[in-house]
Amino acid sequence: MEPSDELYETMVKRSARFDGRYYVGIVSTGIVCFPSCRSRLPKRENVCVYSSLEEAVQAGFRPCKRCRPDHPDRHSPDAEIAHGVMGILHTRLEEPLTLTLLAAELNMSPYHLQRIFKRVTGLSPARQxxxxxxxxxxxxxxxxxxxxxxxxxxxxxxxxxxxxxxxxxxxxxxxxxxxxxxxxxxx
Ligand SMILES: [Zn+2]
Missing domain, CATH: 1.10.10.60 (Homeodomain-like)
Structure with missing residues (x-):
């Protein structure tokens, strides 16, 4: 299937809107990605859309090492937590944010939050x-x-x-x- 205008647009913008719903096989490289993949944007005529990773793999595409569509953890509760923290950090950066405060807002222990956030993003909340x-x-x-x-x-x-x-x-x-x-x- 060819990408719709809407889907290709999310690829241009690296938007995660269709991640998990569509998988994009890049004919020129033989790799399958999430639409939001941050690797170089493929030409539209080189994009082949699948609605499951299995279909793409059966068609001969290998999962991308960068966006990891084969990585089951990506949309896990941990990723959701890290995403939520990132949202707070971006929108409330002028506030005196601390790990304790973030943890209290997310109803979890500071230790637990720190560990999850670091595992998902590679950085501590303070560093981020x-x-x-x-x-x-x-x-x-x-x-x-x-x-x-x-x-x-x-x-x-x-x-x-x-x-x-x-x-x-x-x-x-x-x-x-x-x-x-x-x-x-x-x-
Ligand atoms: Zn990718």
């Missing part, structure tokens, strides 16, 4: 949160005129000096220097 905060800080520094203190608050730091030290450790340059670099590139 820091990366999300630094990404947003980079964006605000490069694209806005907000003062450093304001940027710090928006990404969850109460003190701008603590923010500056952390930013420098992560980005290699101070927030001020980073902004100047980006500003120069923009002119």
């Amino acid at each position: 949160l820091l990366m999300i905060r630094m990404d947003k800080a980079r964006r605000l520094l490069a694209e806005s005129d907000q003062e450093i203190g304001e940027v710090a608050r928006e990404v969850g730091f109460r003190s701008s000096s603590h923010f500056s030290v952390t930013f420098k450790k992560e980005a290699g340059v101070s927030p001020q220097a980073y902004r100047i670099q980006k500003g120069d590139l923009r002119e």
Whole structure:
């Protein structure tokens, strides 16, 4: 079956909307993927759609090593938990989030949450949160005129000096220097 416009669109956007419902065989590589696979987007004429992994495998496709459509854990309760935590980290990064607080919201022990999250994503919630905060800080520094203190608050730091030290450790340059670099590139 050929991909519908809608399905191909989710592949372009790496959306997980049809994951588990459709499997996409890539004729040029002989690999079968979830539609949201982050590998290089195949040309549309090279995509062959299946409604089960078994059909695709029977047709000669091998499961992708990257998106692991053959991995039964992907849509497991653990993955759901990690997904829920990621949602909180992304939408509430300006709040003083802690492992204890996240665990309380999800009704589980901090130890248990930490272990599950790390197993699914490869990072601890604290590390993941820091990366999300630094990404947003980079964006605000490069694209806005907000003062450093304001940027710090928006990404969850109460003190701008603590923010500056952390930013420098992560980005290699101070927030001020980073902004100047980006500003120069923009002119
Ligand atoms: Zn894949």
